[in-house]
Each structure stands twice: as C-alpha cells, then as structure tokens.
Amino acid sequence: xxxxxxxxxxxxxxxxxxxxxxxxxxxxxxxxxxxxxxxxxxxxxxxxxxxxxxxxxxxxxxxxxxxxxxxxxxxxxxxxxxxxxxxxxxxxxxxxxxxxxxxxxxxxxxxxxxxxxxxxxxxxxxxxxxxxxxxxxxxxxxxxxxxxxxxxxxxxxxxxxxxx
Numbered sequence: 001x002x003x004x005x006x007x008x009x010x011x012x013x014x015x016x017x018x019x020x021x022x023x024x025x026x027x028x029x030x031x032x033x034x035x036x037x038x039x040x041x042x043x044x045x046x047x048x049x050x051x052x053x054x055x056x057x058x059x060x061x062x063x064x065x066x067x068x069x070x071x072x073x074x075x076x077x078x079x080x081x082x083x084x085x086x087x088x089x090x091x092x093x094x095x096x097x098x099x100x101x102x103x104x105x106x107x108x109x110x111x112x113x114x115x116x117x118x119x120x121x122x123x124x125x126x127x128x129x130x131x132x133x134x135x136x137x138x139x140x141x142x143x144x145x146x147x148x149x150x151x152x153x154x155x156x157x158x159x160x161x162x163x164x
C-alpha cells in the first residue's frame with residue numbers, strides 16, 4: 001500500500017510538473033526586453049502658400065519665329081517663307097520658400113509654383129520592457145495533504161517557486 005501511494009504521489013507530481021511546463025508560456029523575448037516599432041505617416045499638402053518670394057536674377061533667351069507668308073518690310077524689301085525673325089525675351093527668375101512644421105523647401109525658376117507635396121514622417125513607438133516575473137510567491141493552496149492519518153483534503157498557506 002505504501003509503495004503504491006508513493007508511486008501515485010511521484011506520478012502525480014510528474015504529471016503536474018509536465019502540465020505546468022507546457023500550460024504556461026513565457027512572453028517572447030521582444031516583449032520582455034522592449035521593442036521599437038517604426039511607422040511612416042504620409043502628410044499630403046495641396047497648394048501650400050509661400051512664406052517668401054524674392055527675385056534671384058534674370059535670363060535672356062533667344063528664339064526664332066518663322067514668317068508665315070511673304071511680308072513687305074520697309075527699307076528691306078520682301079521676306080521669303082524660309083526667313084525667320086529672332087526675338088529676345090528677358091525672363092526674371094524668382095525663388096519661393098515654403099515652410100511648415102514638417103517641411104522647409106525652396107523652389108526657383110520662372111513663375112515657380114508648388115502644386116502639392118507629400119511628406120513621409122517616421123515615427124518611432126518604443127514599447128517599454130515588461131516587468132520581470134517573480135519566481136518566489138506565497139499564497140493560499142487547496143488540495144490533498146499528507147497527514148498522520150493519510151491523505152485528506154486540506155487548505156493551507158504555502159510557498160511556491162516558479163521554475164520557468
């Protein structure tokens with residue numbers, strides 16, 4: 001009887017140990033040590049207003065305009081269809097500055113205009129590490145206990161130790 005009782009207790013302890021081992025899964029190392037998640041937010045601005053507009057210079061360009069039909073020019077005679085007139089134009093270059101809390105940009109050219117802009121802002125979310133699990137504990141326990149008269153139901157205060 002005693003051998004079977006001891007064998008039963010050892011078997012019950014082994015089953016409890018294996019059940020506890022696979023029933024409780026520890027959190028992943030990323031959760032324990034903390035983690036950083038990076039996300040990208042896209043801000044779309046349509047027709048932003050410039051904060052500054054200044055002239056930065058001028059440029060002279062030459063282009064030729066073909067004459068569509070024979071034209072009589074005083075003191076020169078008549079022009080043929082193959083003739084063209086050289087025209088020079090002076091274009092002013094300007095620079096516009098746009099600024100917001102998410103961007104700062106400059107655009108230069110002839111009548112520059114910013115139609116739209118996409119800003120890709122990176123955000124880092126830091127997850128703090130979870131608190132370390134306690135290994136030792138004190139608590140109320142219920143179950144069967146070994147007494148002088150044998151096994152009997154019992155409620156007691158006990159000390160526990162977490163292996164994993």
